[in-house]
Amino acid sequence: xxxxxxxxxxAFYFLIYSFLGWCCEVAYAAITLGKLVNRGFLNGPVxxxxxxxxxxxxxxxxxxxxRYLLLFFWGMVIPSAIExxxxxxxxxxxxxxxxxxxxxxxxxxxxxxLEFCIYWGIGSMVMMxxxxxxxxxxxxAIPPTAGWLILxxxxxxxxxxxxxxxxxxxxLTAELDAxxxxxxxxxxxxxAMTSLIGSTAxxxxxxLDESRLQLKLAGxxxxxxxxxxxxxxxxxxARAKAAEAMDAARRAGEAARLNAAEAAEAARLAxxxxxxxxxxxxxxxxxxxxxxxxxxxxxxxxxxxxxxxxFLGAGRLINAFPRLRHGSRRLSLDALRELLHRKDxxxxxxxxx
Numbered sequence: 243x244x245x246x247x248x249x250x251x252x253a254f255y256f257l258i259y260s261f262l263g264w265c266c267e268v269a270y271a272a273i274t275l276g277k278l279v280n281r282g283f284l285n286g287p288v289x290x291x292x293x294x295x296x297x298x299x300x301x302x303x304x305x306x307x308x309r310y311l312l313l314f315f316w317g318m319v320i321p322s323a324i325e326x327x328x329x330x331x332x333x334x335x336x337x338x339x340x341x342x343x344x345x346x347x348x349x350x351x352x353x354x355x356l357e358f359c360i361y362w363g364i365g366s367m368v369m370m371x372x373x374x375x376x377x378x379x380x381x382x383a384i385p386p387t388a389g390w391l392i393l394x395x396x397x398x399x400x401x402x403x404x405x406x407x408x409x410x411x412x413x414l415t416a417e418l419d420a421x422x423x424x425x426x427x428x429x430x431x432x433x434a435m436t437s438l439i440g441s442t443a444x445x446x447x448x449x450l451d452e453s454r455l456q457l458k459l460a461g462x463x464x465x466x467x468x469x470x471x472x473x474x475x476x477x478x479x480a481r482a483k484a485a486e487a488m489d490a491a492r493r494a495g496e497a498a499r500l501n502a503a504e505a506a507e508a509a510r511l512a513x514x515x516x517x518x519x520x521x522x523x524x525x526x527x528x529x530x531x532x533x534x535x536x537x538x539x540x541x542x543x544x545x546x547x548x549x550x551x552x553f554l555g556a557g558r559l560i561n562a563f564p565r566l567r568h569g570s571r572r573l574s575l576d577a578l579r580e581l582l583h584r585k586d587x588x589x590x591x592x593x594x595x
Contacts, residue, residue, distance in 0.1 A: 244301075245300070245301040245302075245304075246304070247300065247301075250386070250389065250390070250393075251378075251381060252297060253393050253397070254381045254384075254389065254393065255293075255296065255297060255300065255377065255381070256293040256294070256296075256297055257288070257293070257393070257396055257397075257400075258377055258380075258381075259292050259293045259295075259296035259297070259369075259377075260288035260289055260290055260292055260293035261287055261288055262292065262373070263282075263288075263289040263291070263292020263293065263295075263296075264281060264282050264287045264288050264289045264292070265287075266292070266365075267281035267282060267289055268280070268281050275564070279561055279562060280558055280561070280562055281562050282562060283332075283340065283407060283411075283559075283562075284400075284403045284404060284407050285403050285406065285407055285558060286399065286400070286403045288400065288403075291324060291325065291328050294324055294328075295320070295321045295324045295325075296369060296374075298320050298321075298324060299317065299320060299321070299366055299369065299370060300370075300374070302316065302320065303316055303317065303320070303366070303370060304370075307370050307371065310367070313366065313367055313370060314363045314364070314366070314367055315363065316366075317362060317363040317364075317365070317366025317367055317370070318359045318360065318362050318363035318366070319359075320366075321362035321365075321366065322354045322358070322359045322362055325353065325354050325358075325362075326350065326351075326353045326354050329341065329353035329354075330351075330353060336411055336412070336414075336415040337415060337418075337419065337568060337569055338411075338414075338415055338418065338566060338567070338568045338569075339352060339353075339566065339567040339568070340563045340566055341353075341563060341565055341566075342565045342566070342567045343355035343357075343358070344567075346358075352567070407559075410556055410559065411559060413556065414556045414559060414560075415568075417556075418568040418569070419568075419569070422568065422569050424533055424536055427533045428530055428533045428534060431526050431529055431530040431533065432530065434526055
């Protein structure tokens with residue numbers, strides 16, 4: 243016994259309320275999105291967080307079932323606390339917010355908000371007063387032998403689904419991490435090129451035009467000298483990996499933060515040594531091209547993967563959590579795609595679609 247319930251009852255209640263929670267999520271998505279979506283973290287028709295939530299309500303609120311104000315209050319607090327802890331744990335594991343309420347008023351870290359706390363309070367009253375008595379009657383009517391067999395089969399499927407989904411979510415997280423890092427790398431390199439060219443005072447279009455013009459002039463000058471100076475070194479630099487791009491961007495960013503006198507001196511030295519600046523510009527351009535090629539390849543792979551896994555796997559997770567946010571900056575998938583494709587004000591050119 244646990245809180246007055248047998249383990250047989252607890253096991254059945256968890257399954258039933260996980261399924262009912264999934265039904266509620268599907269209905270909510272159908273109303274708000276206008277389409278049927280297989281909601282929930284797992285592939286099967288279950289939402290474990292609802293199972294845990296309802297068990298917590300049964301354990302702690304059964305003595306309060308006839309005290310409506312207390313039932314409503316704790317019906318808000320307990321499910322919201324579970325949602326908060328569950329969202330935080332999932333974020334720590336996958337660096338992904340599978341739901342996000344940052345655009346809702348009175349939210350706490352984007353994990354919970356006042357609006358849904360009220361929904362939980364109302365829902366808890368409905369579940370405790372109307373739904374659970376019927377569920378308890380149904381469970382008590384199942385013969386114990388048949389009941390244990392049903393539980394064994396259901397939990398085997400549940401466990402297999404959990405393993406598969408955990409692996410899928412880890413793979414999706416790795417892809418989102420890589421996509422975010424490539425996006426940061428592309429724009430960091432573009433910032434570095436803008437700093438080297440010295441066009442920070444110009445508007446976006448002027449910076450882009452001047453960047454391209456100076457890059458071409460630098461390339462022409464460098465091409466005339468490469469035949470006799472450092473050909474091998476320039477080739478190696480052009481094939482540098484993405485990590486070098488981030489280092490170069492950081493160095494350029496540090497140079498851009500010099501005070502006015504140091505900046506003037508740096509500009510004078512750069513003008514006196516155009517060869518080095520031209521080499522750095524070409525290196526950055528080639529590194530950016532490598533990053534853009536990698537981003538295009540990854541996006542193509544992800545699009546193909548999502549099309550083939552629309553009902554299972556990563557594609558289903560994306561459809562199930564349209565408000566998904568990834569990383570410390572809470573970027574949505576749409577925001578990541580925009581970062582990789584847009585034409586920025588800093589003079590960077592957009593990636594090819």
